[in-house]
Structures are given as structure tokens and as C-alpha cells.
Amino acid sequence: MVDELLAHVGERPVRIPFGGAADYDAVIGRDLWSHVPEYLTGAAQAAILHTAPLAERAAALAVAVADAGVRPLLTEVPDAEAAKSVEVAAACWDHLGAAGFTRTDVVIGLGGGAVTDLAGFVAAAWLRGVRVIHLPTSLLGMVDAAIGGKTGVNVAAGKNLVGAFHPPAVVLCDLSTLESLPSADLAAGLAEVVKCGFIADAEILRRVEADPKAALVADSALLADIAARAIRVKAEVVTEDLRESGRRAFLNYGHTFAHAIEKVENYRWRHGDAVAVGMVFAAHLGRLTGRVDVVGRTVAILESLGLPTHYEAGKFDGLLAAMRVDKKSVGATMRFVLLDAIGRPALVDDVTEEQLRTAYAEVSA
Known part of the structure; x- marks a missing residue:
């Protein structure tokens, strides 16, 4: 049925x-x-x-x-x-x-x-x-x-x-x-779909894991379904919080590091590719701060879609400077969206620079 x-x-x-x-x-x-x-x-x-x-x-x-x-x-x-x-x-x-x-x-x-x-x-x-x-x-x-x-x-x-x-x-x-649409651009768009799976609708993750090849077919029923699911996630959040005063910030899962990559790379990276790496970074940061460990699952799903999961070493200082002016920051305090569990994001403002450096080392290893 x-x-x-x-x-x-x-x-x-x-x-x-x-x-x-x-x-x-x-x-x-x-x-x-x-x-x-x-x-x-x-x-x-x-x-x-x-x-x-x-x-x-x-x-x-x-x-x-x-x-x-x-x-x-x-x-x-x-x-x-x-x-x-x-x-x-x-x-x-x-x-x-x-x-x-x-x-x-x-x-x-x-x-x-x-x-x-x-x-x-x-x-x-x-x-x-x-x-x-x-x-x-x-x-x-x-x-x-x-x-x-x-x-x-x-x-x-x-x-x-x-x-x-x-x-x-x-x-x-x-x-x-x-x-x-070029296949690389289609895959990049799926990064935002996967993001919605991690922050709200785990069924998206299960369906991608069951058939990642179908998710990459533009006219597949699976792609239409998970895209609609992702839009529903955003609709639910935006209806409650149009101006990002609270829950809407959760839609930025993986985006703090992603936007920093885009700035450092002078916007030569696809946004979805940067978000993919940003989610891996956020997964490492979540583990390092004592939250749920979803690193393995994140990497596996993204790689099954042909998305990048690593970033080059030696650029931390530039990335950190870019992250400091992220829209979620409050004064000198950086805030990150991390996962307490799949479907349970949290806005965290006590991440240390040492934890950021360690997460970066993992992503750039």
C-alpha cells in the first residue's frame, strides 16, 4: 500500500x-x-x-x-x-x-x-x-x-x-x-533533506538508507516523498517561528561550519556540499560535548549519496573567524545546533575552542 x-x-x-x-x-x-x-x-x-x-x-x-x-x-x-x-x-x-x-x-x-x-x-x-x-x-x-x-x-x-x-x-x-539538474547539484540538495531527517523526521534517514540510489533519481517516487517530508519539517518550524527567535535556529544544523567553509572558499563550494561537511563537524562536536554519537551514521548516509564528509587541514583560524560572525552568535558567544538525540536538536552556547579544534581535526583527518 x-x-x-x-x-x-x-x-x-x-x-x-x-x-x-x-x-x-x-x-x-x-x-x-x-x-x-x-x-x-x-x-x-x-x-x-x-x-x-x-x-x-x-x-x-x-x-x-x-x-x-x-x-x-x-x-x-x-x-x-x-x-x-x-x-x-x-x-x-x-x-x-x-x-x-x-x-x-x-x-x-x-x-x-x-x-x-x-x-x-x-x-x-x-x-x-x-x-x-x-x-x-x-x-x-x-x-x-x-x-x-x-x-x-x-x-x-x-x-x-x-x-x-x-x-x-x-x-x-x-x-x-x-x-x-546535474547529478552533483541534485546530491547537494539532498544534504538539506538529510538535515531535516536528523533534526526532526528520522523516517527520511531510514528511507535514504534503504535505497540511496533511488534518492538520486530525479523522477523517483522516493525523492518526491523525502523532499515533501523535508518541506513539511520546515513548514512546521516556520509556522511557529518565522523570525528565528527560537526553534527556527534548529534548521541551521550543520550550517555554522558550512557557512564558514563557503566564506573561506570564496563561495566556490556548493552550499549542500558544505552543509554535508558541516553536519559531520556538528556530529563530532555533539559527541565531544557528551551528546548522542551520530558520527558514523552521518558519514555513512552522506557518502552513500556521494556527498563530501571531510575538509582540508590547516584552515582552522579562518574558519573560526567566520564562525564568530554567524547569525546565531550573541555578542562574543558562539552558538551551535547539536543533537541530544536524533529528532531532538539543542542550541548550545558553551562549546570550547578546544572542542572546536578537536572536531575540526576529526573532519580534516
Whole structure:
């Protein structure tokens, strides 16, 4: 019976509500972009932010928008993390200004997590907030960046340090777009799915462990199922804590070290790859601080998906400096999300530098 039910996931759209102060839906399924006009009510224009590789899809979307009686405004932005800068955001605002973009108009983020982060920030700041629709084209975008209402850009001091909370009107996670995604990018997105397994839904871990190869197949029922499970985890947390004043910090499991890697590597690493290593680091740190030991299971799951589990030695000082400006830090106190048990994360602020060095030595061995 379970297999038959899973076979339908991805064929019939699944609507996952984000309640509370957010109040929107993430929809996961196939061929969903045709529903975009439903969310353009009252708009005269829709700015479609996209990267060059998605120009053809953006043009097709522009036709659908125009057919709905709304003027499309195609806006090409750089690919990957290069899109997430104040300079790129300013160029987008100039484009909106030149077009006479009003408060009733809509921004559409078409692309991976970097594009949806940028689009959300552009929409949040323009006229102090206009509607934004997210059409994530990567697994990472679907299960993490495009959902939750966090927006932002990177600055020299670190990743995502400038931004705003700005929930979208809707997130349409069209699984058919994953079929053209490079396998390495698909695997990187699975890091965020696995993270949700460790902090909340252990069934994700069990299903990946049972068939990791199926998890790496873009049109598999298993991938659709675990992606929906990850989105539900985030929906539950965000509904309770939109502005990261409490429980939402748990979604950053593995991210303190991950963001430090990204900064030290000048954002050349895939975010999901960095999160994978960050979870291994957090697992070591949890063991060293007397919590549950999930190092072996973490490494085994991530390696079964082809994700990295080690980082090079000799870079601790730079990583430590980056971790000190993490968003979870309070003054000079660094805080880490660690596991008391699988499904029971905790926010910890008494980790010593010696423990950090030891965990780093384990990850870089």
C-alpha cells in the first residue's frame, strides 16, 4: 500500500501550508508553472529574475504571464552565489524603477536557491515590500532556500548577513525541472533533506538508507516523498517561528561550519556540499560535548549519496573567524545546533575552542 501511495507523489500536487505570520503554500508536484497567473491578481507587471541558463524557460514563463494580461519584465542575473550581492540587488531595483514598478506588482524568482534568495530580498526592499513568487529549479531551492521567507545577499563579512524576512505569495516546486539538474547539484540538495531527517523526521534517514540510489533519481517516487517530508519539517518550524527567535535556529544544523567553509572558499563550494561537511563537524562536536554519537551514521548516509564528509587541514583560524560572525552568535558567544538525540536538536552556547579544534581535526583527518 505504501509503495502504491508513493507512486502518486509527484504526479498529484501536494500542498503544504506555511501558517502563522507567513500564511502561504508550498506546492510540490509536476507541471506547476501554469498556475503562476493565479497569483498575479491585481498586478500590472511581473519581474522575472532568472539566470542565463534559464533564459528559455523564463521566456516561456513571460508568454504565460503576458497571456494573463500582465506585462512581463525579464531580468537576467548572475548564476549561483554571484547573484547574491548588494550590487546585483541594486541593479534589479534600478530595473524596477525604470519600469515604474508599483506596490501591486509581483517579483518572480526563477532559479536555484541563490536566485530565490535574491528575488525575495529585492521584493522585500522595493517599496518596503511587494509580492514575490518563487519557482525553484533546484532541489536545494525547493527544500530550503525558496521556502521559509528568509531572503538575503552576501557581503564581505559573511554569507546571508544582509536580508529580511519576507514570505512569498506561493512556492511552486515543479519536480520536472529536476530532471535536467546535474547529478552533483541534485546530491547537494539532498544534504538539506538529510538535515531535516536528523533534526526532526528520522523516517527520511531510514528511507535514504534503504535505497540511496533511488534518492538520486530525479523522477523517483522516493525523492518526491523525502523532499515533501523535508518541506513539511520546515513548514512546521516556520509556522511557529518565522523570525528565528527560537526553534527556527534548529534548521541551521550543520550550517555554522558550512557557512564558514563557503566564506573561506570564496563561495566556490556548493552550499549542500558544505552543509554535508558541516553536519559531520556538528556530529563530532555533539559527541565531544557528551551528546548522542551520530558520527558514523552521518558519514555513512552522506557518502552513500556521494556527498563530501571531510575538509582540508590547516584552515582552522579562518574558519573560526567566520564562525564568530554567524547569525546565531550573541555578542562574543558562539552558538551551535547539536543533537541530544536524533529528532531532538539543542542550541548550545558553551562549546570550547578546544572542542572546536578537536572536531575540526576529526573532519580534516
